[in-house]
Amino acid sequence: MDRITVTDVHKTFQLKPGQFVTIDGQPSDSVTVLDGVDLTIRKGEFITLVGPSGSGKSVLLDIIGGLTQATRGTVEIDGKVITKPDPKTGYVFQQYALFPWRTALANIEYALEVRGATKRERTDKARYFLSLFGLSGFEDRFPNQLSGGMQQRVAIARALAADPEVLLMDEPFAALDAQTREILQSELLRIWEKINTTVVFVTHSIDEAIYLADRIVVMTARPGRVKEIIDINLPRPRDGDIRSSTEFNGHRGRVWEALRDEVNKAQKDWALSPAYAA
Known part of the structure; x- marks a missing residue:
């Protein structure tokens, strides 16, 4: 059963007066962060979002949570269009x-x-x-x-x-040391397996994404789109030993293969340019 449906979601931000960015060598006073995202998430599923910096992962999470509005497109939770924060989330x-x-x-x-x-x-x-x-x-x-x-x-x-019927998590373990991070990943999975809520989890860590997820959504470099969805067919419940398995390493290689070109594109992406600042 589908819980979250993201349909053709676009998000453009207008910059402050006098501030511009360089896109394809031309100045622009707006930034398109998401460009036609389509995604369906099933009830009780654990989804991780990965992508280079600037790919719109956190913005997509905010739109699902009703914290910001899409410029175009819709998000539905259990068939209800989300326009503001929902008590279910x-x-x-x-x-x-x-x-x-x-x-x-x-x-x-x-x-x-x-x-x-x-x-x-x-x-x-x-x-x-x-x-x-x-x-x-x-x-x-x-x-x-x-x-x-x-x-x-x-x-x-x-x-x-x-x-909550939906739990949105925006890099919740990023500020923690490696040992604490792994402990909390296991704690989260243990509790999630009991309550079976739907989780959408943003991370920059490939290993974290694989360890937690049923499916990994790989985002393109800005403007963000869904490049690939990778099924993680590792058995549950999972423990730390699975990280050294052949299957885990195979998933790691596949996710990095999908991400590599996007990371390279992001490094060459536009940046705020003093030449266009007022």
Whole structure:
């Protein structure tokens, strides 16, 4: 069953007055980031988006989440056209985005407060998700008393506590050290396999994309389009040992083959030029 349908999505940004970019040797006061993206995501599927910097991965995520509007085209979740943030959708950003004045428990409770849950319901559910992420005993810690990995666990727990049918994740592990990143990838998969929500996950890491995904969507260099969709037919549940398997290495080679030309194109892409700045 299809959960998310992206149809002919375009996104163009107008630059600030007096600011221009060079495209094909000519100045332009606007930038087309997405150019006709079509994508269908099934219920309960884990999708990763990969592509060179500037390919519009995060912009596409924002459009799916209703945080920004497409210049043209539509996004539907369960047949409903998305024009603003939807209660069915949770979002996890690269930065932890926790309330510094709230404890770990209270940060998770916030997602339930805005939905009118009782105090008992909020506390019970927040404690449950803290336990799922191995954070029992840290309920009363404030964000500045937690490590980066712990803060991101709280941020993910807060998003999941609201029972989202769609979870959008924008490079949530990019700022973490390699060991913590791998631990949280495994934690995320373990919990996702229990709740079966639909996940769309942006990453620059090929290994992360392969380890997590049912399918990898490879984006072209700007303007972003879907270049290829690669099925990841690795067995679940997955553990860290799978990264050294022949099958995993085969997927790594295939994804990089699809990405290589796009990365090279992106390096030659236009850039903001002082020659055209007011």
